[in-house]
Amino acid sequence: MYGSASTHDLPSTAPTGLENEDPILLAEFEARIARGEKIEPGDWMPALYRKQLTRMIEQHAHSEIIGSLPEGTWITRAPGFRRKMAQMAKVQDEVGHAQLLYSAAETLGKTREQMLVDLINGKSKYSNVFNYPTPTWADSNVISWLIDAGAIVNQLANAKGSYGPYCRALDRICAEEAFHLKYGHDAVVHMATGTPIQRKMMQEALNRWWPAIMTFFGPSDKMSVHTEILMRWKVKMASNDECRNQFLDMYVPKIWEIGLTLPDANLRKNEETGQWEFTEPDWEDFKRVINGDGPCNAERLAVRRAAEENGAWVRRALSAGKTHQYVRPLA
Amino acid sequence: MIHSLDPRMNRLGLPETAPAAAKPALDQFETYEVFHQKKEGAPFVYVGSVHAPEADLAFLFAKEQYSRRFACTGMWVVPTSAITVTEYAGDTESAYDTLPLLPRSAAPAPVDESVEQEEAYAAGEEDYDIFHLKKRGKAHQHVGKVRAASPAEALQVAKAVFGEQRPVVNVWAVRSADVLHSEDDDRDIWATTTDKKYRDAIAYKVQDRIEKFKAENPQA
Numbered sequence: 001m002y003g004s005a006s007t008h009d010l011p012s013t014a015p016t017g018l019e020n021e022d023p024i025l026l027a028e029f030e031a032r033i034a035r036g037e038k039i040e041p042g043d044w045m046p047a048l049y050r051k052q053l054t055r056m057i058e059q060h061a062h063s064e065i066i067g068s069l070p071e072g073t074w075i076t077r078a079p080g081f082r083r084k085m086a087q088m089a090k091v092q093d094e095v096g097h098a099q100l101l102y103s104a105a106e107t108l109g110k111t112r113e114q115m116l117v118d119l120i121n122g123k124s125k126y127s128n129v130f131n132y133p134t135p136t137w138a139d140s141n142v143i144s145w146l147i148d149a150g151a152i153v154n155q156l157a158n159a160k161g162s163y164g165p166y167c168r169a170l171d172r173i174c175a176e177e178a179f180h181l182k183y184g185h186d187a188v189v190h191m192a193t194g195t196p197i198q199r200k201m202m203q204e205a206l207n208r209w210w211p212a213i214m215t216f217f218g219p220s221d222k223m224s225v226h227t228e229i230l231m232r233w234k235v236k237m238a239s240n241d242e243c244r245n246q247f248l249d250m251y252v253p254k255i256w257e258i259g260l261t262l263p264d265a266n267l268r269k270n271e272e273t274g275q276w277e278f279t280e281p282d283w284e285d286f287k288r289v290i291n292g293d294g295p296c297n298a299e300r301l302a303v304r305r306a307a308e309e310n311g312a313w314v315r316r317a318l319s320a321g322k323t324h325q326y327v328r329p330l331a
Numbered sequence: 332m333i334h335s336l337d338p339r340m341n342r343l344g345l346p347e348t349a350p351a352a353a354k355p356a357l358d359q360f361e362t363y364e365v366f367h368q369k370k371e372g373a374p375f376v377y378v379g380s381v382h383a384p385e386a387d388l389a390f391l392f393a394k395e396q397y398s399r400r401f402a403c404t405g406m407w408v409v410p411t412s413a414i415t416v417t418e419y420a421g422d423t424e425s426a427y428d429t430l431p432l433l434p435r436s437a438a439p440a441p442v443d444e445s446v447e448q449e450e451a452y453a454a455g456e457e458d459y460d461i462f463h464l465k466k467r468g469k470a471h472q473h474v475g476k477v478r479a480a481s482p483a484e485a486l487q488v489a490k491a492v493f494g495e496q497r498p499v500v501n502v503w504a505v506r507s508a509d510v511l512h513s514e515d516d517d518r519d520i521w522a523t524t525t526d527k528k529y530r531d532a533i534a535y536k537v538q539d540r541i542e543k544f545k546a547e548n549p550q551a
Contacts, residue, residue: 032421038468040501042419073337086529096396103380106362112382113359133336164468169379176400178532186535193544258541259548299333302345315360318384324361327411329380330503331364331464331471 016225021046033234038164041107041331052235053163054108055124061101062119062126066300068094070134071143079137083187090144090180097173103329104165111326120305128286129212131294138191138198138205145184146209146251150216152177153247162234165331185254192258199259206255207263214264214281217244248276363389364414365397366462366473368405375407377462377471386410386511394520400530403521406513413509415482417502422467425499427490433483458507459485461493464500471503482506 018026025044032039039045072091078084102112118124129147134140152174159170191202218240221227230236238246249269255262266279289297333345360382366375378397383389389408398406420426456478462471474493479485485504493499513520528534 037422040419040464040467042416042501073339076339082529085527089527089530092399096399099381099396100379103362106380111359135336167468168470172378179530179534182532182535182537183529186537186540189537189540189544193540258544298347299335299340299345302333302347303340303343306343306345318388319360320384322384324359324384325412326359327362329362329364330411330414330416331377 014226016048016229018046018048018229030232033162033232038167039162040164041328048229049233049235050108052230053166054105054110056235057101057105057108057166057169058110058115058118059125059127061098061105061115062124063130064094064098064101065119066126066130066304067143067147068098069300069303070130070132070296071140073134074137074140077137086183087140087144090183093176093180097169097176100169100172101166104163104169106329107165107331109328116308120301120308122292122301125290126300127216128290128294129209129216130300131289131297132209132212133296135208136201136205138188138201139208141184141187141191141202142205142209143184144180145188146213147216148177148180148184149251150213150243150247152181153243153250154217157237157243160234161237168331189258192260203260206260210263211281214244214278215283215286217241217247219283219286245274245276248278252276360384362411363393363408364411365389365393366407366409366471367397367403369402371404373404375405375473380411381408390511390513398521398524400524402525404518406517408511409505409509413505415486415504417486419464419467419501420499422500423498425494425497426502427486427494427499430486430490431483433487455480459489459504460507460510461485461489462503462505463493463496464502465498467500471501476507 022044026046029039029043029045029049032043039049068091071087071094075084075087075091078087102115105115106112115124119126129143134143155170155174155177159167159174161167188202191198193199220241221239227236227239248267252262252267252269264279266277269276288294292298333340333347335341361384362380362382363386364380365378367378368375381389381392381396383392386408389410390406393406393408397403417426418429420429457480458476459479459482460476461474463474464471474489474496477485477488477492479488482504486502489502489504
């Protein structure tokens with residue numbers, strides 16, 4: 001569900017290091033991508049490709065793990081047995097997606113252990129929207145529908161990318177997500193077309209989440225050298241603005257048709273350009289939150305850390321004193 | 332202490348900040364590669380890896396991870412370290428073309444039905460399972476078994492038996508003894524997988540409710 005294509009921590013002024021790569025191998029690598037072939041773990045690849053993909057897949061994996069928390073919160077309090085079962089199945093899917101993605105990132109050389117440590121230490125990022133709370137069941141529904149919808153826009157684009165293991169993981173993830181989107185839509189529609197109190201609850205949740213949703217795809221891409229290279233290498237498949245516009249195109253009408261409103265007076269589609277116009281999100285606030293100062297950052301990492309610590313004895317017991325020979329997954 | 336909206340979190344009494352847990356180096360299990368069979372008679376196809384302390388648990392994790400949602404009739408689990416991998420070829424080539432030649436003494440035995448199995452096993456040969464990747468970005472698929480005395484020889488025999496197939500982007504060879512197979516009796520595990528309709532998109536008939544709402548609220 002939760003992948004966001006934008007990685008927030010690659011300074012666009014950093015050197016690409018391309019001048020240090022073997023020009024013949026680089027040309028073969030680029031020719032392979034240009035003719036539509038995927039890159040597999042056994043292939044030569046430039047350091048920048050490996051680094052950027054590792055970061056992107058790892059952040060995606062962390063977003064699945066952390067993203068399951070605000071919805072997971074509502075499993076015990078979901079209204080009705082059927083929704084409880086569905087919410088549980090969805091959360092389990094998300095955690096499963098993290099497993100798939102960690103494996104894909106491992107094929108690039110970073111160990112799973114190191115990724116989990118970097119998450120807990122706050123060194124690795126995850127999708128910033130999960131630093132906000134889900135105070136009501138309706139907030140959880142907004143995530144199930146609209147955050148998943150945004151992630152699917154990203155994931156479908158990335159599934160056409162150039163790295164084989166990431167594509168395989170995304171194919172499976174997208175197949176599982178079909179249910180999430182419908183489940184989320186159903187839950188939102190149920191509330192929005194329900195009693196006046198349910199309707200109000202849903203509208204308030206949507207108002208709370210809309211600013212975060214608008215930042216989900218990241219700031220406008222500056223067309224730096226990096227962006228150009230990463231697009232040529234099919235690491236980045238669509239610009240943040242393209243993804244955001246596609247999302248608005250698909251979902252704003254679905255929100256309006258059930259009589260809900262969006263808290264942005266400037267939101268409208270410019271029929272001439274085909275582009276949505278909106279109030280620019282508060283990127284300073286976004287930066288502040290992603291760097292640790294959001295309402296739930298500390299809780300998310302504390303919960304993750306507790307899971308790691310509380311699970312240590314289980315891993316020890318399973319190991320039964322045996323030393324494991326870690327081998328990188330193959331594909 | 333963390334104050335959460337989730338009462339369960341509050342009961343844990345989590346500290347606001349804590350030093351990162353010091354993990355022993357490589358506090359993780361070995362990896363296993365997982366193959367599944369979608370329906371009776373279909374080939375086993377690669378689905379991904381799991382981390383596990385030993386094969387039985389790898390199977391358990393694999394079942395949860397890879398056969399939780401969609402139809403499945405069988406599953407194989409193989410330690411990653413037991414798989415021999417060829418070079419990757421292009422999408423129109425064959426990985427068999429770049430196999431290193433074996434020294435003469437280790438040349439593959441001809442695949443000949445007249446060679447008795449007993450005799451082959453007596454000569455130190457074993458069964459190997461062979462998997463092909465037909466296209467980059469897709470998944471390895473089981474193509475059959477060969478008998479050989481080493482993984483390198485298994486690849487040579489596989490070339491003789493399956494080498495005509497094209498393209499072959501990549502080949503995996505694994506000693507059949509290293510493959511943990513689900514048993515026929517295990518199939519019950521997956522009997523109810525597809526019954527859980529609340530996990531299907533089709534179970535959510537949301538459009539009916541939207542239409543009804545729009546009919547009742549024409550101004551919305």
